[in-house]
Amino acid sequence: MKVVGKSIPRVDAYEKVTGRAIFTDDITFPGTLYVKILRSPHPHARIISINTRKAEKLSGVRKIIKGIPFEEMKKKHAIFAIGGCIIDQLPMAANKVRFVGEPVCAVVADDPDTAEEACKLIEVKYEKLPAVFDPRKAMEKDAPLVHPKLGTYKILPGFYPVPNSNIYHHYKLRKGDVEKAFKKCDVVIEREFSYPHMAHCQIEPHSAIAIWHSPDRVEIYSSTQSPFIVRDFVARAYNLPYSNVRVYAPYLGGGFGGKSDVTIEPLLVYIAKHIPDRWVKLTLDREEMFVGTVVGRGVVGKYKIGAKKDGTILACEIEYILNSGAYGEYGINVLCGGSQNSTGPYRIPNVKVDGYAVYTNLPYVGAFRGYGHPEGHFMAERMIEILAQELKMDPVKLRLKNALRAGDKNAIEQRLTKANGNLPLCIKKTAQAIGWKYNSKNVEKVKDGFIARDVSAFMKSPVQATNAHVTAIIKFNEDGTANLLITTSEMGQGSSTVYVQIASEALQIPVEKINFIRKRDTEFLAYDWQTVASKGTYAGGQAIIKAAEDAIQKIKQTASKAFRVPLKNIKYKEGFVYVKGKKLPITKFVNGFMFPDGRTVGGPVVGYGIYTPENLQIPGIKKKGLGEGQGNISASWTFGAQGVELFVNTKTKKIKIKKIITAIDAGKIINPKLARGQIVGGMVQALGQAIMEKIIYSQEGVNRNPRFTDYKIPTLEDLKDIDIQVIFVESPDKKGPFGARGLAEHSTVSIPACVANAVSRALNIEINEIPVNFIQISRR
Amino acid sequence: MKISFKLNGKRVIVDTDPMKRLLDVLREDFNLTGTKEGCGKGECGACSVIVDGKIVNSCLFPVCQAEGCEITTIEGLSDGEKLHPIQKAFIEAGAVQCGFCTPGMVLATKVLLDKKKNPTDEEIKEALSGNLCRCTGYVKIIEAVKKVRRKK
Numbered sequence: 001m002k003v004v005g006k007s008i009p010r011v012d013a014y015e016k017v018t019g020r021a022i023f024t025d026d027i028t029f030p031g032t033l034y035v036k037i038l039r040s041p042h043p044h045a046r047i048i049s050i051n052t053r054k055a056e057k058l059s060g061v062r063k064i065i066k067g068i069p070f071e072e073m074k075k076k077h078a079i080f081a082i083g084g085c086i087i088d089q090l091p092m093a094a095n096k097v098r099f100v101g102e103p104v105c106a107v108v109a110d111d112p113d114t115a116e117e118a119c120k121l122i123e124v125k126y127e128k129l130p131a132v133f134d135p136r137k138a139m140e141k142d143a144p145l146v147h148p149k150l151g152t153y154k155i156l157p158g159f160y161p162v163p164n165s166n167i168y169h170h171y172k173l174r175k176g177d178v179e180k181a182f183k184k185c186d187v188v189i190e191r192e193f194s195y196p197h198m199a200h201c202q203i204e205p206h207s208a209i210a211i212w213h214s215p216d217r218v219e220i221y222s223s224t225q226s227p228f229i230v231r232d233f234v235a236r237a238y239n240l241p242y243s244n245v246r247v248y249a250p251y252l253g254g255g256f257g258g259k260s261d262v263t264i265e266p267l268l269v270y271i272a273k274h275i276p277d278r279w280v281k282l283t284l285d286r287e288e289m290f291v292g293t294v295v296g297r298g299v300v301g302k303y304k305i306g307a308k309k310d311g312t313i314l315a316c317e318i319e320y321i322l323n324s325g326a327y328g329e330y331g332i333n334v335l336c337g338g339s340q341n342s343t344g345p346y347r348i349p350n351v352k353v354d355g356y357a358v359y360t361n362l363p364y365v366g367a368f369r370g371y372g373h374p375e376g377h378f379m380a381e382r383m384i385e386i387l388a389q390e391l392k393m394d395p396v397k398l399r400l401k402n403a404l405r406a407g408d409k410n411a412i413e414q415r416l417t418k419a420n421g422n423l424p425l426c427i428k429k430t431a432q433a434i435g436w437k438y439n440s441k442n443v444e445k446v447k448d449g450f451i452a453r454d455v456s457a458f459m460k461s462p463v464q465a466t467n468a469h470v471t472a473i474i475k476f477n478e479d480g481t482a483n484l485l486i487t488t489s490e491m492g493q494g495s496s497t498v499y500v501q502i503a504s505e506a507l508q509i510p511v512e513k514i515n516f517i518r519k520r521d522t523e524f525l526a527y528d529w530q531t532v533a534s535k536g537t538y539a540g541g542q543a544i545i546k547a548a549e550d551a552i553q554k555i556k557q558t559a560s561k562a563f564r565v566p567l568k569n570i571k572y573k574e575g576f577v578y579v580k581g582k583k584l585p586i587t588k589f590v591n592g593f594m595f596p597d598g599r600t601v602g603g604p605v606v607g608y609g610i611y612t613p614e615n616l617q618i619p620g621i622k623k624k625g626l627g628e629g630q631g632n633i634s635a636s637w638t639f640g641a642q643g644v645e646l647f648v649n650t651k652t653k654k655i656k657i658k659k660i661i662t663a664i665d666a667g668k669i670i671n672p673k674l675a676r677g678q679i680v681g682g683m684v685q686a687l688g689q690a691i692m693e694k695i696i697y698s699q700e701g702v703n704r705n706p707r708f709t710d711y712k713i714p715t716l717e718d719l720k721d722i723d724i725q726v727i728f729v730e731s732p733d734k735k736g737p738f739g740a741r742g743l744a745e746h747s748t749v750s751i752p753a754c755v756a757n758a759v760s761r762a763l764n765i766e767i768n769e770i771p772v773n774f775i776q777i778s779r780r
Numbered sequence: 781m782k783i784s785f786k787l788n789g790k791r792v793i794v795d796t797d798p799m800k801r802l803l804d805v806l807r808e809d810f811n812l813t814g815t816k817e818g819c820g821k822g823e824c825g826a827c828s829v830i831v832d833g834k835i836v837n838s839c840l841f842p843v844c845q846a847e848g849c850e851i852t853t854i855e856g857l858s859d860g861e862k863l864h865p866i867q868k869a870f871i872e873a874g875a876v877q878c879g880f881c882t883p884g885m886v887l888a889t890k891v892l893l894d895k896k897k898n899p900t901d902e903e904i905k906e907a908l909s910g911n912l913c914r915c916t917g918y919v920k921i922i923e924a925v926k927k928v929r930r931k932k
Contacts (some may be wrong), residue, residue: 009871016879017867017886019814019854026813201914203818203826204880253816253880254887254914286819491917492878673874677920681877708823708912716918717909720902724919 004738006507007673011516012251012490019227021251024207024223025283032209035271035282036115037106038122039292040097043361043701044131044144047095047124050105055121060114063275064122065106067094079723082237082266083329084229086161086168087154088147091237093268097126097222098326099270099363101291107272108280111355116441124560133701135179135300135323138166138358139306146326146359158620159332168328169357170619171336173629175411176350181315185306187390191383194769195375195752197298197323197695199290200368201713204253206264206293207283212272217244220269224249225260225489226530231522233262234269249520251253256685257367259491261330261533263293290706294330295695296368298323299338299375305383311393313402315350316383318342320376322357322365330366331357336619337463338372340629343411344380345423345459345639346402351411353629361701367532369685370748373460381456381753394439395757396431396455400424403457404639412619413630416637421733423457423639429727431455431661434643443762449660450651452762457641458749461634462533462742466616470535471526472543474503474551474607476590479576481513482551487520487528488540493744494674495536501670502538502541502737506548508574509586526608534742537670538636541737543611551607555589558602562593636733638741640664642683644754648762655691655759657662662747663727668739672728675743679726682747688714690752691771785846788812788856795842798844802836803827805843806853814854814883818912822840825911829853835910854883857890865928866890874923877915884911889925898929 015021019214042439052064067090080088092103105122109115130144137143143166147153151163161168182188208222220238224230227247235245252259268282284292302319320339324331339355384402388395404410406418434453436442442453474487490496496516504511513745519525528540555577563579571578575586592602617623617631645659660683669675692712696704705711732739756767765780783791787810794809806812806829815838818826829838830852858862866889869875876880876882885908892899892907899907904925913921 007874008872010876012865013871013876014881016841016876016882017854017863017870018858019812019883021879022813023816023880025817026807201912202878202880203824203912203914204816204878205818252878253818255876256914283817286821286823494877520858677874677916679875680917680919681915684919686913707821708819709821713912714917715909715912716905716922719918720905732822 001505001738003501003511004668004670007671008497008501008511010494010674011500012496023204023253024209024221024250026220027209027250028281029279032279032281033108033110033275034112034115035268035280036107036112036119037103037292038119040093040100040102040104042097042126042128043100044129046129047093047097047104048127049125051123054098055107055118058114058118058121061107061118062075062110064106065108065271065274067092067104069094082233082262084233085156085159085332086328089327089329091266095709096662099361101363102326103104103267108271108275114456128681129433129544129583131701132166133360133362133697135321135358135360138360139356146361158618159718160620161396166359167357167712169332169335171339171355171629171673173340173351173353173411174627175413175630178315178317178352179438182306185314186309187387188306189383189386189390190302190303190304190335191386191768192383193301193303193379193382195297195299195378197295197365197772198368198689198693199295199695199711200256200258202256202258204287205284205289206496208264208268209279209281210268210272211279212269212276214276216240218269219246220265221248221250222265223252223259224265225252225255225491225532227487227520227522228527229530230262230265233266237266238269238273246521246523249489252489255489255491256369257371257532258294258296260367260530290695290711291363291703294323294366295363296365297375301379303379303383306393307387309391311391312397313346313348313737316343316348317352320353320355323360323362324357325360325362325364327364328357328359330364333463334365334367334372338376340412340619340633341373341378341459341461342376344377344384345404345457347404348406348411355652362697365596368462369682369745371463371533371745373458373687373749374752377458377749377758378753381582382756386766396436397438398429399457404429404459412633413626414634416631416733420637421639421667421731422729425729426639426641426663426665427455427457429729430641430643430661433661433725433727434645434659441761448651450645450762451757453643453645454754454757455641455643456750456753456757458746459637459638459639460534460746460749462535462538462615464533464535464635466613466618468529468539470528470539470543470611472540472547473526474507474547476551476605478587478591480585480587480590481515482507482509483515483517484544485517485525486540486544487525488536489520489531491531493536493678494671495540497674498537498670499540501546503545503548505738507551508544510542534744534746537740538736538742539611541740542618542735543609545737546609547607550609551605554605554607555586558589558593561601634733636736636741638664638666638743638746640746640749642754644758646755646758648759655772657687657722659723660687660751661727663729664743664746665729665731666743667733667736667741668730669728670738670740676726678744679747680724682745683724683751684714684719686748686751689770690755691773694771781844783843783847784850786850788852794843797844799842801839802829802841802843802846803838805821806838812853812855813877816880816883818880825884825888828887828911830887830891833891833894835888852887854887857886865931869924869927873920873927875916875924881911881913885913885921893928
């Protein structure tokens with residue numbers, strides 16, 4: 001292969017190092033007005049009244065907008081609530097607030113300072129309601145109900161709300177018979193786990209600028225991973241033809257799932273509707289990034305696992321409870337993805353998973369890099385470690401013994417093949433690189449503490465809709481260069497570059513001849529579900545290859561017409577057409593073939609290709625012959641293993657990470673440098689989550705650390721003397737472009753488990769809660 | 781109030797509220813949007829610019845303090861056609877992902893290398909620890925700085 005497998009520089013690097021790359025907040029239009037949101041100070045309260053009189057008098061204030069109750073909206077405005085799988089949210093609170101930070105009122109003003117000043121002058125009277133923050137408490141019978149009308153909400157088939165409770169989805173996965181299997185086990189253990197809410201901390205805050213053109217056309221520029229989902233939600237909520245809603249995604253300053261689905265867009269469109277024909281802009285400040293948009297993680301769980309003396313795991317029973325916060329649309333599938341994969345990458349013949357997505361009076365949970373997998377794997381990999389101790393077996397050997405491999409069926413009853421990758425090899429390579437000593441404790445006493453190691457494994461599937469299509473268009477220009485059009489958002493993951501490489505390889509023309517179109521615009525480009533789930537390379541790549549094949553076919557068709565030879569006698573190679581013994585450049589064909597007398601046959605060449613997930617099924621819809629929750633839910637899998645070596649100081653209880661490793665079988669690596677960048681970035685994010693990060697709430701559900709000085713993410717100081725390694729195992733995928741699979745989220749999955757395992761083993765304690773810090777250690 | 785300073789090598793005068801943040805003056809009055817706002821509290825370094833040879837969080841810097849100063853933003857680093865060696869090194873090392881922290885990182889690197897031709901790894905980490913990056917895990921950023929260090 002010519003360019004696939006080579007580390008070409010990013011196509012967007014030049015714009016980014018010169019400061020010319022345009023992000024949403026860099027865009028303003030003449031006459032742009034600015035929005036500030038007044039947010040709820042209460043976790044659960046009825047809104048009695050909103051007095052805006054003083055605020056309205058402030059010079060520069062253009063409009064103050066309140067929420068409209070659901071019923072009233074339906075009648076007067078034909079405006080409906082927000083959601084896809086579950087419709088449970090209004091763009092702005094009306095009657096009731098359900099978490100601290102929920103939008104209550106918006107001020108539109110000439111400048112952001114005036115809007116902020118006006119917010120302070122608005123007087124809102126609330127009547128406090130009993131609130132609930134703990135998901136287990138929220139599941140109790142007499143718990144305050146966050147959504148008393150849950151039973152009446154519109155919800156898609158395959159999701160199971162429990163009316164008159166806070167459980168808005170109960171996902172069940174059943175394989176075999178766990179009761180029977182546990183009786184056959186020599187060892188059965190049970191533990192509880194907890195993984196707190198965390199913040200994505202993209203350095204670019206959410207930003208959107210929108211206009212409602214009267215009477216019924218909307219344009220939105222937004223820092224979104226999901227322009228087509230935004231269009232879908234906005235069009236449905238405001239009863240607009242899809243053709244009248246334009247969503248444009250400039251460069252994103254990091255996404256990590258937090259900018260997927262919809263975030264501030266329905267709210268901003270609601271505001272724009274009240275002040276039509278003016279551009280309105282909303283950029284969240286850093287505190288709002290912590291309290292006013294989706295948070296991540298937030299899982300408590302109970303895990304029971306049983307094995308034979310020889311280490312053969314027979315059964316697991318898992319309760320996976322998502323502390324989903326006040327609204328469900330963004331967490332409902334995180335719950336599915338997380339709980340479905342909470343077995344870890346192991347062959348377990350009997351599985352019972354109950355996943356509960358639970359409303360609480362906290363900010364709502366959305367996608368966060370790993371999509372539920374880090375939470376589930378934290379439990380699974382801790383359990384394997386504890387099981388190994390019970391069995392007096394080497395934990396790496398226990399993993400190898402039970403690791404999923406070709407021929408095995410996974411928990412959802414998919415048969416794995418060699419083309420799904422080689423997990424045992426990843427585990428062995430990680431063990432070797434971390435210096436794992438088999439049949440030893442892997443803990444060494446040193447001055448002031450211990451050095452300990454761990455190896456844990458992971459799997460991740462691109463949790464996606466069954467119609468998660470991606471369209472690619474390759475448009476040839478008269479000079480033989482090609483424009484590549486695909487709506488995948490560029491948020492740093494590097495898909496633009498990888499796409500150019502795939503297109504170059506498939507079209508057999510140099511990368512320099514391919515212009516990647518940077519405008520991700522629903523008005524001009526074709527459908528691309530959303531940029532999530534590490535599916536860009538896998539899905540977008542397939543679409544590009546098909547578009548390239550289509551374009552080449554069209555070039556050949558023109559040649560066939562021009563030279564009156566059957567299509568099969570025409571060969572295409574590296575930018576040249578071979579016909580009747582002649583070698584002609586494609587420039588002769590890409591805009592139709594012209595004879596010397598001017599007659600022309602054929603036309604401009606535009607290749608079209610789609611990726612569509614084949615035969616995917618919705619997890620919650622029962623399929624014939626399968627257990628509940630089983631079926632063809634995952635289009636692909638990527639397996640791998642991670643290792644950590646750390647020093648834990650027994651005096652200060654501080655942890656110093658010395659080495660972290662990821663061995664991943666992501667199939668063919670299209671661009672090693674970019675792939676490595678993704679994996680290293682993911683590992684460092686995961687390290688932050690493992691030892692530093694946690695949103696702290698007060699008794700009243702108020703976020704107590706909504707800034708970088710209090711919610712610490714890794715800085716360069718924290719990475720002193722860490723040896724970071726990435727190992728690629730490249731078993732080619734059957735469907736992925738040139739054998740590639742997804743890899744961007746995966747390195748976040750098992751680092752927290754590795755850290756907890758190593759520290760637990762070093763100190764002879766059990767840490768089953770994240771983050772693993774001195775507070776956790778001191779408690780035990 | 782009229783404030784005059786040197787911006788990317790050119791003398792400029794701006795008539796504005798003296799307490800307006802330098803960040804906003806750069807972005808709004810001069811349309812230099814390469815300087816980014818990440819937190820508005822001086823905690824992330826995305827808005828870093830060079831003021832009289834020092835790295836400054838422009839979100840905490842009232843424009844009146846810029847009077848008579850020499851200010852360099854990311855737009856002033858390359859001469860329009862040729863990239864600065866630091867920018868080149870960032871591209872070559874793969875130190876750029878989403879690109880939002882990149883302008884600040886590049887400028888912080890410049891201040892470091894202007895002061896010290898051959899900083900140690902420790903000094904690099906210290907100099908850049910005020911600039912947050914959530915994408916790269918910093919590894920390639922350090923590599924980029926080392927690349928320039930070697931060339932110098």
